[in-house]
Amino acid sequence: MQFTFFHLMPYRPLDMVERHKHRAGWVVLPNELYDPVKGADEYQSYIEQLVHAEKLGFDVIAVNEHHQTAYGLMPAPNLIAANLIARTERAKIAIIGRALPLVNNPVNIAEEFAMLDNLSRGRIITGFVRGIGNEYHATGINPFFSHERYQEAHDLITQAWTRPGPFSFEGEHFNNRYVNLWPRPYQNPHPEIWIPSMGSSETIRWAAAPERKYPFLVTFSSRELVARYLKMYRDQATEYGYECSSDQLGWASPVYVADTDERAMEEARAGIESLFNDYLAVPFQMLLPPGYMSLQSMKNTLRFRKNLGTQRRHTIEEMAENGTVVVGSPKTVRDHLLRLRDETGAGKLITMLQFGVLPDDLTRRNTEMFVSEVMPHLR
Amino acid sequence: MPVQPMKHAVRDINVRMLRGGSGPPLLFLHGANGLTPWLPFYEALSKQFEVLVPEHPGFGLSDNPPWIRNVADLAMYYLDFLDGLGLDNVHLVGQSLGGWTAAELAVRNTSRLASLSLMAPAGIRIKGTPCGDNFIWGPEEGVRNLFHDQSLADKMLEQIAGMSDDENDVALTNRYAATKFGWEPRWYNPALERWLHRIDVPTLILWGDKDKLFPVDYAARWGARIPGSRVEILRDCGHAINLEMPDAAAAAIVGVAGRR
Numbered sequence: 064m065q066f067t068f069f070h071l072m073p074y075r076p077l078d079m080v081e082r083h084k085h086r087a088g089w090v091v092l093p094n095e096l097y098d099p100v101k102g103a104d105e106y107q108s109y110i111e112q113l114v115h116a117e118k119l120g121f122d123v124i125a126v127n128e129h130h131q132t133a134y135g136l137m138p139a140p141n142l143i144a145a146n147l148i149a150r151t152e153r154a155k156i157a158i159i160g161r162a163l164p165l166v167n168n169p170v171n172i173a174e175e176f177a178m179l180d181n182l183s184r185g186r187i188i189t190g191f192v193r194g195i196g197n198e199y200h201a202t203g204i205n206p207f208f209s210h211e212r213y214q215e216a217h218d219l220i221t222q223a224w225t226r227p228g229p230f231s232f233e234g235e236h237f238n239n240r241y242v243n244l245w246p247r248p249y250q251n252p253h254p255e256i257w258i259p260s261m262g263s264s265e266t267i268r269w270a271a272a273p274e275r276k277y278p279f280l281v282t283f284s285s286r287e288l289v290a291r292y293l294k295m296y297r298d299q300a301t302e303y304g305y306e307c308s309s310d311q312l313g314w315a316s317p318v319y320v321a322d323t324d325e326r327a328m329e330e331a332r333a334g335i336e337s338l339f340n341d342y343l344a345v346p347f348q349m350l351l352p353p354g355y356m357s358l359q360s361m362k363n364t365l366r367f368r369k370n371l372g373t374q375r376r377h378t379i380e381e382m383a384e385n386g387t388v389v390v391g392s393p394k395t396v397r398d399h400l401l402r403l404r405d406e407t408g409a410g411k412l413i414t415m416l417q418f419g420v421l422p423d424d425l426t427r428r429n430t431e432m433f434v435s436e437v438m439p440h441l442r
Numbered sequence: 443m444p445v446q447p448m449k450h451a452v453r454d455i456n457v458r459m460l461r462g463g464s465g466p467p468l469l470f471l472h473g474a475n476g477l478t479p480w481l482p483f484y485e486a487l488s489k490q491f492e493v494l495v496p497e498h499p500g501f502g503l504s505d506n507p508p509w510i511r512n513v514a515d516l517a518m519y520y521l522d523f524l525d526g527l528g529l530d531n532v533h534l535v536g537q538s539l540g541g542w543t544a545a546e547l548a549v550r551n552t553s554r555l556a557s558l559s560l561m562a563p564a565g566i567r568i569k570g571t572p573c574g575d576n577f578i579w580g581p582e583e584g585v586r587n588l589f590h591d592q593s594l595a596d597k598m599l600e601q602i603a604g605m606s607d608d609e610n611d612v613a614l615t616n617r618y619a620a621t622k623f624g625w626e627p628r629w630y631n632p633a634l635e636r637w638l639h640r641i642d643v644p645t646l647i648l649w650g651d652k653d654k655l656f657p658v659d660y661a662a663r664w665g666a667r668i669p670g671s672r673v674e675i676l677r678d679c680g681h682a683i684n685l686e687m688p689d690a691a692a693a694a695i696v697g698v699a700g701r702r
């Protein structure tokens with residue numbers, strides 16, 4: 064298995080009482096609640112955690128992009144990636160991902176990734192995403208055109224990486240008379256593209272297509288959904304006439320390991336519960352603005368999940384029970400991950416070993432314990 | 443006997459339409475919440491006019507041609523619509539998104555129009571006076587912010603709670619269409635305001651002074667841009683003028699329709 068140490072970089076000093084006076088920890092949360100002195104400490108801690116992860120033996124260290132939120136302090140994840148390049152030597156550095164529909168000139172994304180790929184001599188992995196629905200409130204981009212913009216931006220970026228320039232790109236949303244990247248990517252033909260997703264059949268069909276075969280990562284989903292979506296991808300590959308490799312399948316999950324199940328639950332509780340209830344939780348109309356999902360998918364979602372808009376707090380017990388988070392003794396965590404790996408044939412595990420308000424000392428112990436007690440059994 | 447929706451075709455696009463009453467033709471363009479049943483507001487208008495209330499392409503059960511991508515497209519579609527019916531001396535009335543569409547139509551071509559009534563229209567932007575963000579409002583908040591009289595909001599919320607799956611699908615489709623037209627730039631077209639002087643038919647600007655979506659300050663700006671227009675402010679009325687003050691709105695429309 065390939066192991067990724069993934070970080071969201073949440074703003075942990077957040078005043079949770081103040082947070083809940085607002086409809087979300089996103090977009091409308093007043094930035095007076097951000098203290099730059101504490102924030103600078105957060106960046107330092109998190110970058111050290113990512114650098115340390117390489118030393119401990121992770122194959123990939125990873126970051127991603129979110130806007131106007133305490134959930135993740137990386138509106139420009141490539142800046143973090145550039146810093147990580149300078150401080151590491153071996154590990155791949157994944158930016159999973161950039162939210163393609165949110166920009167007005169996707170060539171900028173192609174250029175920045177190409178720069179990082181050169182700076183790192185080919186250690187970059189990219190991710191193409193659409194962003195969480197909240198991001199369409201934060202940027203003003205019309206979610207109705209989210210899918211169209213994503214497809215077009217994808218085509219533009221991959222062409223910019225592979226077609227001899229200059230050439231012209233003529234789209235509905237993006238039009239560039241001259242596309243001619245300096246620098247071109249270091250890797251040939253271009254850096255890997257991963258597709259993190261909550262799992263929609265449209266995305267699976269697209270990512271699995273033979274001309275792409277993009278690795279597909281199921282994020283923040285229960286054990287059952289991870290298995291279901293990865294099977295859908297595998298079946299889709301079979302339908303396309305090829306056998307899906309384990310490199311194409313992965314999932315992302317918060318993981319916490321301690322000596323015993325009880326201790327793990329107690330130590331992880333505040334981090335896990337804050338991640339889902341304080342940082343991630345947003346009202347329905349922010350999470351899924353119209354167009355973010357296709358109309359048909361949304362109709363089905365609303366019919367079968369009538370309580371989608373209701374907000375109640377989730378406990379670590381229920382999230383561990385359905386497997387959205389993996390928390391326990393080394394044996395518990397090993398068993399869970401081995402079972403899901405063997406059931407799905409997935410070859411990529413994206414771990415979140417810092418989550419929510421989890422402090423530095425517990426993050427460090429968790430990471431080291433995962434590396435010594437769990438990782439060798441999954442390799 | 444309430445008027446029932448019928449099918450209406452313009453070129454190859456089928457839409458639903460309510461049609462009732464008799465007299466000179468009046469075309470009503472609905473707002474972002476879509477086609478309503480035959481309302482007391484339409485009933486009041488139908489005493490003087492033959493009232494046509496089409497459901498916009500992309501909304502509810504009407505066709506959704508992919509080439510209607512913005513309000514300018516929708517306005518051109520309604521020029522085709524009027525040509526298709528061969529109607530002249532049409533009294534054009536639009537509310538909110540429909541008011542924006544009516545104004546876009548009128549700056550292009552008023553040759554088939556006898557009058558124009560804009561009820562709390564979207565479409566322009568006054569810097570420093572933002573519209574309410576009805577995309578970030580929650581479902582109940584969104585309904586409450588349409589009304590000054592909250593008992594009307596209570597009634598609408600009760601209706602919504604009792605909707606069938608099919609009715610919920612229609613509401614969701616409407617929300618998608620509203621997003622397409624109104625998300626960005628938020629509820630306006632930067633080019634519209636500078637062409638409003640082209641409107642050369644008697645025009646009414648009607649606004650509720652308690653509108654929480656488009657503040658009443660917009661009324662005077664519309665009035666200043668459209669030559670000879672009349673601005674009427676309804677006291678203690680919210681955004682949903684047709685539901686909150688149907689009789690006053692209908693009387694004002696009858697008034698402007700009689701002007702020459």
